[in-house]
Amino acid sequence: MAYDQSVTQVPRGRDASAGMSLETKARICRYAIIAAVIAAWEIVPRLGLVPRLFLPSLSSTLAVLAAQSGDFAIQMLVTLQEVAMALVFACGFGILFGLWVGSTLTVRKALLPVVSALFAVPLVVLYPLFTAWFGIGSASKVVFASVYGLLPTVLGTAAGAQTIDRQLTQAARSMGATRLQQILWVTLPASVPTVLASFRLGGALVIVGVVVAEMMMSSAGIGFLLSKYRTQLNSPGVFAAIILILALAIGFDLAVQAIERRWTAGGGRNKAARRPADMS
């Protein structure tokens, strides 16, 4: 007891005297770096250190973004639609399939090596095929991005479902849970963190898939716009499109992170805790 206290208290005291926690330092450092990048983006082109064709200043990029906001908005909407549809396919099927593969031993042994091997294939090379099959409209983007995001989602979910604590299902069984009750009230809630993590990973890849597909061969979407501006040597336009794509990716990631936090911390707890009661 006395030993324990001496071990845990000494470093704590030292930390407090240092004045600033590691967390705070890291945060300040992070903001400083972001501020520096933004400042450099504005200053470096203005000083003529880099030709404006290669790197237009932040203000000129934002000016283009504002001036052509209608055009950007229309193309962004196309991209968003494609991303949303591909998300439903990739993550919907990916998660269901992954849960099935992960929780069924025979299926896991039979299919997981195949899925893992497919993961190594650079799927971009298949995109010309997809355009041949589905045309250069939205359909080929949705299909390509779905396939692109599907495999990692399957793998992630399967790995998670595999590690679901078997003790928990056994405990439920000892309490007289039927097979259906075990799936509904144990396996499903237990796999939520895994499913969310896979959704986050798969979703990021879906966004990449859609944008890359639009850049290669298409008639609409933010990637299409980016390609068009590039061929026109309209650098501020290119950078404006990049900003929008970054915003889309970061926005998606933050949204899923927020859901993850809600689940693991306060909000999700209440929801999960309330659920059995509501169903009775």
Next chain:
Amino acid sequence: MPRMTEAAASIRKRHGSPMSLVGPDHPAADAGKTLEVRDLDHTYSVNGKTTQALKDIAFDVSAGRFLSIVGPSGCGKSSLLMMLAGLLTPSEGVIAVGGRPLTKPDPTRVGVVFQDASLFPWLTARRNVEFPLFLRGVDKALRREKAEEALALVGLERFADSLPHELSGGMKQRVSIARGLVQDPPILLMDEPFAALDEQTRITMGDELLRIWEKARKTIVFVTHGLSEAIYLSDEVLVLSGRPGRILDRVVIDLPRPRSLDMMAQPRFAELREAIWHMIKA
């Protein structure tokens, strides 16, 4: 070797045949048999290779007794407990609880506490305790009332709204005990419940368990690999051999109750411990 037989013999001499021992001083000594195990054998096969895990297991436990099962690792004591919980079907033999055979899990007759507490991390302590009642469709208000009673029994009423990760290891096990007792089964099975706890918590939890046991008046079957723990807690210790697990002996722990830590330093404690240790080692 001679010392071992001497020690074992001395226990037999003092208490007669190992199968008929029910301590006369326990209040529940004359009550009926809560748990009966008859002619139990268990074999399983993995990849075509058949292994006998348990052989000729037969014993019964009277109501209100605290029985521990000890044995070398891999002797099948955990399998035996799974069978008593209805989670595993023995190849041969009958398990009866309250005079009726047990063929599948029945939390109204047998409550189970697992080694790692096995609480659902997304449910609060209260919801965890309510879970077995929820599965049976018990009405919400009654469920809550029962859960709160059970939590009060283990001294955790103030932590009803905490999530498992906010609780210490010992507290988690207490929630798990409350969950096992929430349907008021006559028997509580415990599978190495304190194995994952640190030494100090383990000792505290032992005393806590004895307090709960005395208050709830349950029959407890406690699987452990800790001999001191088994002796400290139990009325009787069932000693299993290595695979295939057979019953080597049933040792009555004649230490007075309430138990206290200084008993561990008594010669009788050491004698019992050594006797059991030699049986297992042989």
